[in-house]
Amino acid sequence: MMIRGVFACAITLLLVVTCASAATRTANQNPRETMNIKMTIAGQIITARLEDNHSARDFFAMLPLTLPIEDYAETEKIAYLPRQLTTLGAPKGIDPGVGDLTYYAPWGNLAIFYRDFGYSTGLIKLGRITSGLDALTAQPSGTLTIEAVK
Structure with a gap:
């Protein structure tokens, strides 16, 4: 009776390890696409990595874009998108830091913070x-081209 119980536990453990290993292999074969972008202003390159959220995926799907960009409050550069982005699952707000690429839903604009x-x-x-945040701050305004990087 004791041997049968030990054997059953060993089989159960083997199945759990095998299933976990298969799940890990499947997850590694289908990782979520990393969303990297390249922005160009006055011949200078700025690179960014997008978050994995609904708004960022919606923005990434719009690319490529060429937008007029301007300074706002000596804190951020803003550009108006051709349409509103989804806000599904978004928090009520955030505390942006230097280098954050954001979307201001009330106005429908992209905002890139170069000051806290x-x-x-x-x-x-x-x-x-x-990389390249200095290229953004060197220009008071201009044209920003945003492209997906494969």
Whole structure:
């Protein structure tokens, strides 16, 4: 009787390990696509990585875009998108930091912060600048081209 119980436990453990291993292999074969973008202003390149949220995926699906960009409050650069992004699952607001790429839902604009700012209702984080933030701050205004990086 004792041997049968030990054997049953061993079989159960083997099944659990086998299933966990198969699930890990499946997850590694189908990782979520990383959403990287390249922004160009006055011949300068800025790179960013987008978040894995509904708003960022909606923004990524719009690319490529060419938008006029301007300074706002000596804190951020803003550009108006051709349409509103989804806010499904978004928090009520965020406290953006330097280098955050965001969407301000009430106005429908992209906002890229180059100075620290306080909590703002309606602000959704889309991603973060990974390089080239200085290129953005060197221009008071201009044309920003945003493309997906494969």
